[in-house]
Amino acid sequence: MMDYVNLIQFYKQLNPAFKNSPVIVAGGSYGGMLAAWIRMKYPQHFTGALASSAPILWFRGKIDPSAYNAVAGQVIKRKEFGGQQCYNIYSRGIFDLTNLAQDPSHFDKVQEIFHVCEKLNKTDDVLNIIDQVSDSLGTLNMVNYPYPTGFIGTLPAWPVKYACDAAINSTKAEKLGADISKYNYTHVEALYAAYNVTFNYTGTAGKCWSISSEEQGSLDSSGWEIQTCNDLPLPQGSDPAQTCFGWTNWYEAGHTQLCQNKYGLTPRYDYALSFFGGKSMNDFRYASNIIFSNGDLDPWHAGGVNEPINSMTDVIYMKMAAHHLDLRLPNPADPPQVTEGRAKETQIIKRWISEHYTQIERSKEL
Numbered sequence: 001m002m003d004y005v006n007l008i009q010f011y012k013q014l015n016p017a018f019k020n021s022p023v024i025v026a027g028g029s030y031g032g033m034l035a036a037w038i039r040m041k042y043p044q045h046f047t048g049a050l051a052s053s054a055p056i057l058w059f060r061g062k063i064d065p066s067a068y069n070a071v072a073g074q075v076i077k078r079k080e081f082g083g084q085q086c087y088n089i090y091s092r093g094i095f096d097l098t099n100l101a102q103d104p105s106h107f108d109k110v111q112e113i114f115h116v117c118e119k120l121n122k123t124d125d126v127l128n129i130i131d132q133v134s135d136s137l138g139t140l141n142m143v144n145y146p147y148p149t150g151f152i153g154t155l156p157a158w159p160v161k162y163a164c165d166a167a168i169n170s171t172k173a174e175k176l177g178a179d180i181s182k183y184n185y186t187h188v189e190a191l192y193a194a195y196n197v198t199f200n201y202t203g204t205a206g207k208c209w210s211i212s213s214e215e216q217g218s219l220d221s222s223g224w225e226i227q228t229c230n231d232l233p234l235p236q237g238s239d240p241a242q243t244c245f246g247w248t249n250w251y252e253a254g255h256t257q258l259c260q261n262k263y264g265l266t267p268r269y270d271y272a273l274s275f276f277g278g279k280s281m282n283d284f285r286y287a288s289n290i291i292f293s294n295g296d297l298d299p300w301h302a303g304g305v306n307e308p309i310n311s312m313t314d315v316i317y318m319k320m321a322a323h324h325l326d327l328r329l330p331n332p333a334d335p336p337q338v339t340e341g342r343a344k345e346t347q348i349i350k351r352w353i354s355e356h357y358t359q360i361e362r363s364k365e366l
Contacts, residue, residue, distance in 0.1 A: 001038045005045050022047035022356040024349055028324025029053050029300065030227075036305075037276045040287050048289035048352040050345055051305075052324040057278050058234045058303030060269045065237035065250035067302035069134075072141040073243035075160060075297050081144070082164025086194075089167045090137065091244035093191030094130060098246060101126035106183065113185060113192050117208035128211045133191060134238070134245040136198040137163065144297050144322040146333040154202050157333065162201075167194040229259030233267035234303075281309055288312035289352050291345055295321025295338075314348055316341045 004025075012018050023046050027035035032054030039049035057063060064070070077087045100106040107120040114129055143152050144160045156162045170193035171186055199205055228234055237250035252269070259265045277283030287309065293316040294301035300323060308315050318326065320335035326342050 001034060001041065004038065005042050008045055020357075020360050022353050024048050024050070024352065026050040026327065027052070027054070028327045029055075030224075030232075032324065036290050036292070039290050040276060040284075043288070047356050048291075048349060050291045050293070050327075050349070052293045052327050053295070053298055053300050053304065054292065055234070055300045055303030056272075056276065056305065058300070059273050059278065060233070060235060060252070062273065062278060063235060063303045065235035066239035066242050068236055068299040069138055069238040069245045070242035071299040071302050072138045073245065075141050075144065075299075076164065076244060081158070081160045082168070086164035086167055087244045089171070089187055089190045090194070091240070091246075092187040093167075094134065094244065094246040096185075096188050097126060097130050097133075097191070100188070101130070109185065110188070113189055114195075115192075115208045117210045118212070125211060130246065132211065133195045134248075136195060138245060138299070140198060141297060141299050142323040145325060145328070146320070146335065147331050153199055155197070156201055159197060159201075163194040163197040166197050167191065169193070226263055226265070228255075229263050229265040229267055231268050231271045233269050284309045284313075286310075290314070291316060291348055293318065293324075293326050293341060293345065295319075295323070295325055297322040298324075314344075316344060 008023055012021070025035045025038055025046050026049065027033070029052075032051040033056050035049040036051035036054050036056055039046050058067075073087060076082045076090065077084055097110070100110055101123045104122075107126065110116075110126055110129070111118075111120045116129070118125070120126060120129075139152060140155070140159045140163055143149060143155060144158060145151075145155075147157045149155055167190040170190045199209065233255065235250045235252070236248075238245045238248040240247050256267055259267055273279045277287075290313045292305035292309075292313065294304045294306055295318045297320060301317075305313075305315060306317055316326075318335070318337040318341045321338050321341075325334070325338050326345065330339070330342065
């Protein structure tokens with residue numbers, strides 16, 4: 001953030017014509033967090049900020065660690081995306097895989113179903129599959145855009161629905177009445193059909209995928225993991241009572257140990273809320289000229305600002321919108337509330353700019 005402060009100062013000194021020009025910052029996701037924070041910390045340098053899908057409250061004591069997967073599960077349950085049937089398939093598929101992880105006699109079949117390159121030799125191998133499947137299907141909710149995208153891999157329009165359709169259509173009715181003395185892989189196969197959409201929608205992926213690779217439709221975790229081991233330890237877990245992605249406990253001491261072992265870092269769990277504010281909404285009482293925008297399909301909105309925090313900031317909450325959809329280029333398929341949200345953002349930013357120049361003129365009169 002200080003790099004940007006220095007850059008703006010340098011640029012204005014280099015170009016005197018821009019000495020009094022307003023500077024508007026905008027960002028989505030982590031960039032949205034930075035946009036909001038930089039306006040709060042350095043209002044003398046930045047006239048306003050558009051913070052889209054910015055989870056500035058996703059820290060210890062302010063968020064249920066299961067919130068991301070809980071929102072994702074509720075989106076999957078919606079009839080326009082998959083409904084209860086898809087939710088149940090995912091839940092049962094994860095449950096079945098978790099049980100199979102304890103029985104080596106099923107490992108070869110799991111390897112066959114998921115087209116894994118390596119031989120599955122131990123429980124952790126199957127648990128790794130569960131982690132990657134859950135992460136990838138959860139990520140689909142974040143990028144559940146109304147048109148095809150290549151933001152995180154190549155995906156179709158409304159990928160959550162596409163994956164749910166793949167899962168539902170993969171189930172074979174005759175299997176449901178199969179001999180109950182033999183294990184039925186129906187839900188595991190359906191889970192793979194959905195997962196296959198996340199990394200092989202085009203059908204051009206290789207014949208197998210590696211469980212040691214992070215290129216199956218989820219974000220590369222290396223850079224972000226270092227952030228979560230430093231100043232941005234965002235609690236994340238999964239509660240099967242709230243979602244269809246099984247159980248992943250958020251264990252703070254375990255996260256700390258992982259960070260220390262892997263990177264030599266100790267997470268500063270209270271840093272963000274203490275330094276930027278958020279432990280109490282009263283911390284933001286002087287914040288101004290910030291637009292917080294969020295979409296109801298985006299799991300990250302659970303840790304964002306979705307209600308007005310004071311009269312000097314604006315909140316835009318858009319239905320049928322996934323992760324920072326308002327920052328993407330306009331598209332005919334955009335939901336009405338996203339188009340309306342962009343128009344409102346434009347009006348607000350124009351007002352900031354006008355007010356900025358009015359203040360400049362008044363200061364000259366003085």
